[in-house]
Amino acid sequence: MRTVFLDVDTQLDFLYPAGALYVPGAEHLVPLLAQLNHYAASERIPLICTMDAHTENDPEFQRWPRHCVAGTLGQRKPEALLLPQRALAPVIAPQMIVEKQSVDCFTNPHLAGLLATLQPERCVVYGVVTEICVLHAAQGLVDRGYRVQIVAEAVRELSREAADAMHARFPFVSLGHILSGGE
Numbered sequence: 008m009r010t011v012f013l014d015v016d017t018q019l020d021f022l023y024p025a026g027a028l029y030v031p032g033a034e035h036l037v038p039l040l041a042q043l044n045h046y047a048a049s050e051r052i053p054l055i056c057t058m059d060a061h062t063e064n065d066p067e068f069q070r071w072p073r074h075c076v077a078g079t080l081g082q083r084k085p086e087a088l089l090l091p092q093r094a095l096a097p098v099i100a101p102q103m104i105v106e107k108q109s110v111d112c113f114t115n116p117h118l119a120g121l122l123a124t125l126q127p128e129r130c131v132v133y134g135v136v137t138e139i140c141v142l143h144a145a146q147g148l149v150d151r152g153y154r155v156q157i158v159a160e161a162v163r164e165l166s167r168e169a170a171d172a173m174h175a176r177f178p179f180v181s182l183g184h185i186l187s188g189g190e
């Protein structure tokens with residue numbers, strides 16, 4: 008089955024307590040996220056990574072604390088989540104970075120183009136924040152006709168209630184299901 012992995016916003020500002028917009032507990036995801044990204048590499052599954060890349064005075068900072076300003080340490084991904092061969096979208100590479108200035112990754116037009124090229128029969132989604140950027144990614148994929156699976160152990164939420172609502176809307180699968188080649 009043609010599969011694409013979509014790693015959503017796994018950046019230092021979100022993942023670690025010292026980050027500008029820390030998602031509580033997210034640092035515990037990092038080993039699981041690393042397993043997923045390196046599994047993608049070993050299985051030659053295309054890995055698309057969305058990344059916030061804000062300007063200094065981004066309009067989003069009226070709503071959220073200043074975070075993930077392009078070029079800052081907090082905007083980076085942990086080393087463990089990087090593959091040696093990566094490129095900025097729309098270039099095709101084992102790891103493709105889709106930068107965005109909005110909670111909706113489809114605001115970067117290159118994402119739709121990558122998907123049209125890769126033609127996935129399934130999109131495996133993980134990252135942060137479950138009920139914000141992961142939700143926009145999953146919903147955007149479903150709206151465009153793609154089949155979505157969210158990896159239950161590899162997402163983290165700010166609101167338990169909002170995350171529970173996600174479980175009613177999208178199929179969640181276990182990390183073990185994905186890593187054992189389940190479809």
Ligand SMILES: [Zn+2]
Binds near residue numbers: 061067108
């Ligand atoms: Zn942002």
